[in-house]
Amino acid sequence: AQSVAQPEDQVNVAEGNPLTVKCTYSVSGNPYLFWYVQYPNRGLQFLLKYITGDNLVKGSYGFEAEFNKSQTSFHLKKPSALVSDSALYFCAVRGYNTDKLIFGTGTRLQVFP
Amino acid sequence: ETGVTQTPRHLVMGMTNKKSLKCEQHLGHNAMYWYKQSAKKPLELMFVYNFKEQTENNSVPSRFSPECPNSSHLFLHLHTLQPEDSALYLCASSQGGQTYEQYFGPGTRLTVT
Numbered sequence: 001a002q003s004v005a006q007p008e009d010q011v012n013v014a015e016g017n018p019l020t021v022k023c024t025y026s027v028s029g030n031p032y033l034f035w036y037v038q039y040p041n042r043g044l045q046f047l048l049k050y051i052t053g054d055n056l057v058k059g060s061y062g063f064e065a066e067f068n069k070s071q072t073s074f075h076l077k078k079p080s081a082l083v084s085d086s087a088l089y090f091c092a093v094r095g096y097n098t099d100k101l102i103f104g105t106g107t108r109l110q111v112f113p
Numbered sequence: 114e115t116g117v118t119q120t121p122r123h124l125v126m127g128m129t130n131k132k133s134l135k136c137e138q139h140l141g142h143n144a145m146y147w148y149k150q151s152a153k154k155p156l157e158l159m160f161v162y163n164f165k166e167q168t169e170n171n172s173v174p175s176r177f178s179p180e181c182p183n184s185s186h187l188f189l190h191l192h193t194l195q196p197e198d199s200a201l202y203l204c205a206s207s208q209g210g211q212t213y214e215q216y217f218g219p220g221t222r223l224t225v226t
Contacts, residue, residue, distance in 0.1 A: 004155075032211050043117070043203055043217030044156075051212045090156065094211050099144075099169055101215065103156040 002027045002095045006104035013081045014112050021076040021107045023091030031093050033074040034101070035065055038088040047089075050074060061085070081111045116140050117218035119204050125224045126194065134189040134221045136204030142216070144209040145187040147179060150201040150220070162187060163209050194225045 003026045013019045025031055032051055036044040048059025055067045065076045076089060091104040117138045126132050138145065147159040161169035162181040176198075178190040187204055201222050205215040 034214055036217075041219070043119075043219045044205075044215075046214040046216065049212075049214055098211070099161050099163070100158055100171075102158075105153070105155050 002093055002098070002100070002102045004091050004093050004102055004104040006089075006091055006107045008107050009105075010108045010110060012110045012112065015083050016080050019078050019081045019085070019109065019111070021089050021091075021109060023074045023076065023104060024072050025074060025091070025093040026072065027093050027095040029095055029097075031074075031095060033065075033067065034092040034094075035059065035063070035074075035076050036090045036092065036103075038090065038106075040087075044090060047076070081109075083111045083113055085109060086111045116216050117204060117206055119202075119218035119221050121221060122219065123222045123224075125226060126191070127226055128194060128196070130194075131190070131192040133191065134202055134204075134223075136187040136189075136218055138185055138187075138204075138206035138216070138218075140206055140216060142206040142208050143184055144207045145181060145184070146205040146207075146215060147187065147189055148203040148205065150203055156203070159189075191223075194223075196225050199223055199225045 005024045034049045035047040038044045050057045050067045058064045088106045090106050092101050094101045120135045145162045149157045159173045160179045165181050180188040201220045203220045204218040207213045207215040
């Protein structure tokens with residue numbers, strides 16, 4: 001069965017510092033991995049995805065994520081955090097031959113000025 | 114967020130009422146989805162439609178009834194709901210296929226009294 005774990009409910013970081021939001025997954029076969037962000041009173045917005053190829057994926061708003069097959073992880077990163085990055089971040093995985101996208105429980109990112 | 118629109122944005126209904134949620138996508142996508150988002154729980158997939166055909170029903174109670182008249186419109190008909198059905202209901206669309214990301218609407222905040 002597919003599953004996604006986001007081990008941190010909240011991540012706090014100072015503006016200008018690098019940030020990491022962690023995600024690990026479990027899926028049969030090759031995974032398709034996604035990151036989404038949700039601002040208050042809004043739907044989820046797509047940030048980036050890993051399908052195949054280069055393990056470092058670049059996405060919107062300066063975010064990137066690194067796919068690590070041996071550690072079954074897909075951590076979201078940004079070199080320099082902004083206060084406006086404060087939001088709820090969701091990792092999601094879809095396994096081979098399924099329509100279902102399984103989401104993690106979300107990590108709240110708080111960037112302090 | 115004009116790609117996927119949802120109406121109404123907020124809905125309060127009694128347990129004996131019948132109401133409908135509407136979703137429209139302007140992206141030319143083939144697949145549409147209903148999700149339920151409750152506090153402190155992972156996003157729950159409810160229904161999936163591909164080319165107007167339902168391809169996934171994630172064990173959703175029959176008091177939720179989806180309808181997909183065409184690839185651009187998706188409805189969720191509600192009747193005799195329970196207070197625990199109060200949540201944010203999100204609609205999404207995608208090009209279909211496992212490698213494509215989903216685009217979300219802003220959601221309908223439903224309160225069942």
